[in-house]
Amino acid sequence: MIKGLYGKDLARIITSEEFLRRLSISSRVTARKQKETAFAVFFDIYKGKFQVSDHETGGYTSMKTRDTSVGIETPAHMIGLLDHHFHTEFNGPVIPSNCDLEGLTGVIEHGKRKEDPNLKQLYCRNFGYGNTKIRYIRCIGKVRRNGDVEILFLQGRSYTPFPIGLIDIINEDFGRLFLNPAIAETEYLIENSGIKTDEIAAILNKYINAAVVNVRGKYLKSKSEMKAFRKEKLDCVEKTLERFGYDIKLEDFIYFNSDRSART
Numbered sequence: 001m002i003k004g005l006y007g008k009d010l011a012r013i014i015t016s017e018e019f020l021r022r023l024s025i026s027s028r029v030t031a032r033k034q035k036e037t038a039f040a041v042f043f044d045i046y047k048g049k050f051q052v053s054d055h056e057t058g059g060y061t062s063m064k065t066r067d068t069s070v071g072i073e074t075p076a077h078m079i080g081l082l083d084h085h086f087h088t089e090f091n092g093p094v095i096p097s098n099c100d101l102e103g104l105t106g107v108i109e110h111g112k113r114k115e116d117p118n119l120k121q122l123y124c125r126n127f128g129y130g131n132t133k134i135r136y137i138r139c140i141g142k143v144r145r146n147g148d149v150e151i152l153f154l155q156g157r158s159y160t161p162f163p164i165g166l167i168d169i170i171n172e173d174f175g176r177l178f179l180n181p182a183i184a185e186t187e188y189l190i191e192n193s194g195i196k197t198d199e200i201a202a203i204l205n206k207y208i209n210a211a212v213v214n215v216r217g218k219y220l221k222s223k224s225e226m227k228a229f230r231k232e233k234l235d236c237v238e239k240t241l242e243r244f245g246y247d248i249k250l251e252d253f254i255y256f257n258s259d260r261s262a263r264t
């Protein structure tokens with residue numbers, strides 16, 4: 001049974017053929033249709049392994065075509081660990097929307113996400129069975145005109161609630177960087193700012209975990225290039241994502257497992 005999600009696991013997931021293939025396909029859909037695309041990574045409790053979902057296609061400025069901000073439901077026998085969505089603009093830094101940050105909050109019960117619209121602070125998400133506590137990871141990507149992909153990884157630093165008002169504080173910091181207090185709403189300014197995603201990550205890192213992983217377009221072109229990406233970049237990705245690792249708190253799995261074994 002899964003005990004945690006550590007830097008090594010994350011690096012293996014991100015450099016896996018399944019993840020890179022989905023990244024490749026969804027990046028091309030976003031670039032061609034100018035629509036957001038999203039997919040997720042689950043841990044399959046029955047099979048004991050990770051699984052990358054198919055992608056879903058959203059709208060121009062949001063994945064909000066369903067009842068979740070990313071549009072991917074966690075199946076009942078899986079734990080949702082991570083999701084990735086592409087923003088549509090080719091240029092400018094990757095910058096999380098309020099919705100993306102709020103998406104790090106929420107409660108998952110029996111594979112379904114429940115959002116409390118009154119709750120603006122971040123707190124640990126409960127996924128799958130009972131109160132299996134995880135620290136959800138959200139990835140936001142931008143595909144450049146040459147096919148290169150830049151991914152911003154985001155994660156809360158603990159299982160406990162974020163301070164109230166944190167999203168407002170982060171937005172104030174973004175506003176100072178862009179010299180525009182309403183930057184989150186201003187795609188044109190973001191695209192033409194010349195600001196780098198690393199600068200966005202530096203602000204976010206004051207409050208949450210944030211890191212940038214770049215995947216050159218050439219690595220997304222074929223199976224052999226995807227294998228080459230793993231060979232060449234595995235250690236580097238592991239180092240970048242090491243601090244996103246955490247123990248999955250399995251208190252309720254013990255109940256779940258003993259319940260199952262009692263029936264079989």
Ligand SMILES: [Zn+2]
Nearest residue numbers: 096097100140
């Ligand atoms: Zn977004």
